[in-house]
Amino acid sequence: MRTTTEQVSPLRLALSAAYEALSLAGDGRIELVTVTRGRLCLQPTVLADGEAIARSLGCDVPLDHRMLVPGHTLWTGVRDGLEVQVRSVLRRPLGAER
Numbered sequence: 001m002r003t004t005t006e007q008v009s010p011l012r013l014a015l016s017a018a019y020e021a022l023s024l025a026g027d028g029r030i031e032l033v034t035v036t037r038g039r040l041c042l043q044p045t046v047l048a049d050g051e052a053i054a055r056s057l058g059c060d061v062p063l064d065h066r067m068l069v070p071g072h073t074l075w076t077g078v079r080d081g082l083e084v085q086v087r088s089v090l091r092r093p094l095g096a097e098r
Contacts, residue, residue: 010037017080025053041085050088051075059084062091 014035021040022030029049034041042057044050054060054075063074071090076083 011035013080014038014040014082017082017084021057021079021084024056029053039083039085040079041087043087047072047087047089050086051091054084054086054088057084057086059086064090066090 014037018033018035018040021042022033025042025044029044029046030042030053031045032041032043042053044053051073054077057077058079059075059077061076063076065072065074073088073091075086075088078084
């Protein structure tokens, strides 16, 4: 049994943050979760839901991966002291040519 003076490990904190993120996003909407001591990565079951899930978690910085096939956008942010990444379909920024 742990006493109240013991520090909670970074990995336990990350797992707790993952549980909370799944609760907010809806665990049925998430296919894959990767947890490290400083990072939480989510991949939605339907990649088209990725941006909405990311925004619900406070991730609003997009990183477009156009050279990968298929391309995708990785939405990033910080939540509970962790870097959070959510994968999504490749976005089309405003003003982008079609």
